[in-house]
Amino acid sequence: MKVLVVGSGGREHALCWALAASPLLAKLWCAPGNPGIAEVAECVPIGALDIPALVAFARAQGVDLVVVGPEAPLTAGLADACAEACIRCFGPRAAAARLEGSKAFFKEVALAAGAPTAAHAVFEEAEAARAHIRARGAPIVVKADGLAAGKGVVVAMSEAEALEAVTAMLEGGLHGAAGRRVVIEEYLAGEEISFFALCDGTTAIPLGAAQDHKRAFDGDRGPNTGGMGAYSPPPAWTPALEAQVMESCIRPVLAEMARRGAPFTGVLFAGLMLTEAGPRLLEFNVRFGDPECQALMLRLRSDLLPALVAATQGELAMFDLRWERLASILVVMAAEGYPEAPRTGSEIKGLEAAAQVPDVTIFHAGTARREDGALVAAGGRVLGIGAVGATLAEARAAAYAAVDRIDWPGGFCRRDIGWRALNTMRRLPKGQ
Ligand code: AMP
Numbered sequence: 381m382k383v384l385v386v387g388s389g390g391r392e393h394a395l396c397w398a399l400a401a402s403p404l405l406a407k408l409w410c411a412p413g414n415p416g417i418a419e420v421a422e423c424v425p426i427g428a429l430d431i432p433a434l435v436a437f438a439r440a441q442g443v444d445l446v447v448v449g450p451e452a453p454l455t456a457g458l459a460d461a462c463a464e465a466c467i468r469c470f471g472p473r474a475a476a477a478r479l480e481g482s483k484a485f486f487k488e489v490a491l492a493a494g495a496p497t498a499a500h501a502v503f504e505e506a507e508a509a510r511a512h513i514r515a516r517g518a519p520i521v522v523k524a525d526g527l528a529a530g531k532g533v534v535v536a537m538s539e540a541e542a543l544e545a546v547t548a549m550l551e552g553g554l555h556g557a558a559g560r561r562v563v564i565e566e567y568l569a570g571e572e573i574s575f576f577a578l579c580d581g582t583t584a585i586p587l588g589a590a591q592d593h594k595r596a597f598d599g600d601r602g603p604n605t606g607g608m609g610a611y612s613p614p615p616a617w618t619p620a621l622e623a624q625v626m627e628s629c630i631r632p633v634l635a636e637m638a639r640r641g642a643p644f645t646g647v648l649f650a651g652l653m654l655t656e657a658g659p660r661l662l663e664f665n666v667r668f669g670d671p672e673c674q675a676l677m678l679r680l681r682s683d684l685l686p687a688l689v690a691a692t693q694g695e696l697a698m699f700d701l702r703w704e705r706l707a708s709i710l711v712v713m714a715a716e717g718y719p720e721a722p723r724t725g726s727e728i729k730g731l732e733a734a735a736q737v738p739d740v741t742i743f744h745a746g747t748a749r750r751e752d753g754a755l756v757a758a759g760g761r762v763l764g765i766g767a768v769g770a771t772l773a774e775a776r777a778a779a780y781a782a783v784d785r786i787d788w789p790g791g792f793c794r795r796d797i798g799w800r801a802l803n804t805m806r807r808l809p810k811g812q
């Protein structure tokens with residue numbers, strides 16, 4: 381099969397890495413890709429949002445499958461454009477991608493499906509929103525309705541902070557159109573888990589769970605980021621919990637989307653809070669998480685390609701994925717200044733030596749080649765250092781041994797990826 385992966389981050393590198401291992405693969409392209417991806421695929425200089433150019437390329441090359449990494453092309457209709465051109469696409473159409481594109485829509489669907497989620501209300505009027513916050517008190521959560529590059533959520537520990545967020549979004553134009561409507565919801569306390577299910581419109585099968593680290597600095601301090609590291613599986617994630625989430629969240633939402641004429645095909649990424657009262661859905665994303673995808677791909681034993689094809693053909697009911705009985709970890713190395721103002725252009729050395737650490741795989745995210753061939757930082761999140769091990773502690777030791785071989789004064793990473801799991805449990809439960 382000829383496959384085109386769309387995107388340029390660590391997630392797309394991990395997808396390309398997994399697809400490149402498939403005996404069914406004849407040719408792999410990535411648009412636009414990055415220097416790490418270029419080692420396993422041919423990169424084509426087409427932006428992930430240039431839908432006409434992507435479709436024209438796929439058609440001209442006879443691409444059999446387009447695999448979409450990020451959410452933006454999906455909410456913009458890349459899967460729809462592929463369908464019109466009779467090109468198989470892994471990823472939901474725009475009508476189904478709204479599950480991520482609009483938090484109010486997500487809430488409406490979750491409620492109709494009976495999936496457990498935080499109590500909420502939707503506002504367009506600032507005064508009504510402020511009155512609601514005063515009546516409920518803090519802690520309380522304020523979310524911009526639309527896509528706001530991961531910055532649209534304010535978990536307010538005080539009423540003043542919540543009021544300020546509402547005013548900034550509804551009256552101050554913060555986040556533009558995405559913030560013209562806000563969702564205000566109940567604060568949920570607990571362990572946060574990213575759970576992934578592969579969906580073909582009617583059937584969903586579990587893809588596994590991971591835990592992300594959203595804050596920039598050790599000890600979960602500092603600003604929110606796209607994710608500074610992940611590990612899989614989280615010890616709190618038991619087979620019973622997975623079955624419960626499939627039954628209470630994933631399958632009913634899939635059925636509700638089909639009932640609405642917007643069947644969901646692709647990866648459904650459930651952001652879950654494991655509260656004392658059970659798992660609660662925080663949000664859905666319509667794609668793999670980054671860096672969770674890297675951690676999952678490191679554990680996947682089955683061939684990824686036929687699984688993605690089965691999802692696009694409504695054939696998942698007969699599918700079964702195998703996972704290595706290993707723990708995996710992914711440590712993100714970011715450019716100094718990330719997330720506010722990453723300083724790009726600094727040179728990165730020592731990757732070859734780092735990649736030689738046993739059980740380590742390195743994924744590129746925001747890298748570029750300088751004219752002289754040197755590898756330089758070209759984004760916020762720059763590298764992902766992945767490793768596997770019999771235990772999470774072993775995987776973590778390998779990943780940090782590789783980090784220590786990387787000579788990049790312009791970058792930083794968290795030193796405590798996996799701390800929640802390692803502090804609560806020395807070994808992973810059997811059978812995971
Ligand atoms: P979201 O984009 O909805 O996942 O929100 C971003 C982050 O805000 C989540 O990963 C959680 O850490 C936090 N968050 C979102 N909703 C809630 C909630 N209802 N209670 C507590 N924390 C939340």
Ligand code: GLY
Pocket residue numbers: 592606607665668669670671672
């Ligand atoms: N790591 C979280 C996300 O991809 O949204």
